[in-house]
Amino acid sequence: MPDVTDPLLRFRDEFPILARSTYMVSNSLGAMPRTVPERLAEYTEAWATWGVRAWARGWWEMPLTVGDAVAPLLGAAGHEVAMAPTVTLAQSAILTALDFTKGRDTVVMTQLDFPSVRYAIEALAPKLGARVVVVPSDDGISIDQQRLHAAIDERTALVCVSHVLFRSAYIIDADALCAHAHAMGAVVSLDAYHSVGVIPVDVKRSGVDFLTGGVLKWLCGGPGGCFVYASPAASERFAPALTGWQAHQRPFAFEEQMAYAPGITRWLGGTPVVPALHAAIDGPRILAEAGMQAIREKSVRQTAQLVALADARGYKLSAPRDPARRGGTIAFDVPHGAEVAQALLARDVVIDYRPGAGIRVAPHFYTTDDEVTRVVAEIDDILHTEAWRAFEGNRPRVT
């Protein structure tokens, strides 16, 4: 029975999969809002009815109109957020906007940033005359904030780090980081894929220069909808070399020379991914209605519940114990973890598994407390009955 005292559970009916499964994997793919088929039908209907004229009926502007739906979730104003196809591309574009030839030639990253972003930045940086300094982690869970600050010096042009670390859900203090980096004269670009939608983010309070994320996970908006925030000052000061015609002041004049549009428009690229943007709208709207403060309070409560259940069984935790530093996902290692994870999936308890971290459980605003206890009760049963043995030798399923 849903907990009637939890007002966020009123949103459960918006997500059909919740009626069928214990869905604890919003750190990977958020549940689909029931209205997404209507949005996609609007897309096909427009294409079928208007053909090429659909561009003039909203398609062309969609990276900005959908960005406006995401903006309140990070404390941004209208027309400060643009949609982008991937975070890796968005972070790469930001890198190409900086000039590394004027004495500042360093990009600071951390060992626990998402590898895709590091692959791109580490490949691009030397071509742009920059070097990358990677701040190590001692425990594989956290990055020491003082160590991160100490790596930022007068050679640092850009600090490009995750806000919440994907592996452990450790929260880096964005306000302190921005204050320190700015005092040192460096620009900050946060990868907020694991913060926007599960913890309150306020770009105005932190003063961050750039912030990227995606609607795929916590924002329940499906694949293909990533976003980039650029502060108005950053848009005045910088323009990306990795660009496209949507960023031009007069894209349909097809001029030979680039003339960057003002503001957030200059961070757009080529032709927008229109179907993905249709799917991306409803999730962020529902989350904005639910309210980030309420979502965060519930997340802290349910992740604490998971920590207590894991501790009671002696499972090794790969997540911060301090709620102030803990994001939305709890990972813990159980015996025969890969097989147990597959047994859970077979029982429609949807989680994911990462070697080294263990089973990752991500309650979200639509999760009941009973579902949280059910995950661990099912693990108990799978271990007790040895149901995990049915999956011995199977390759872990990727979710």
Ligand SMILES: Cc1ncc(COP(=O)(O)O)c(C=O)c1O
């Ligand atoms: C922190 C973080 N950054 C970036 C990504 C993905 O980036 P992209 O949109 O380039 O696939 C993920 C995906 O899991 C992530 O966890």
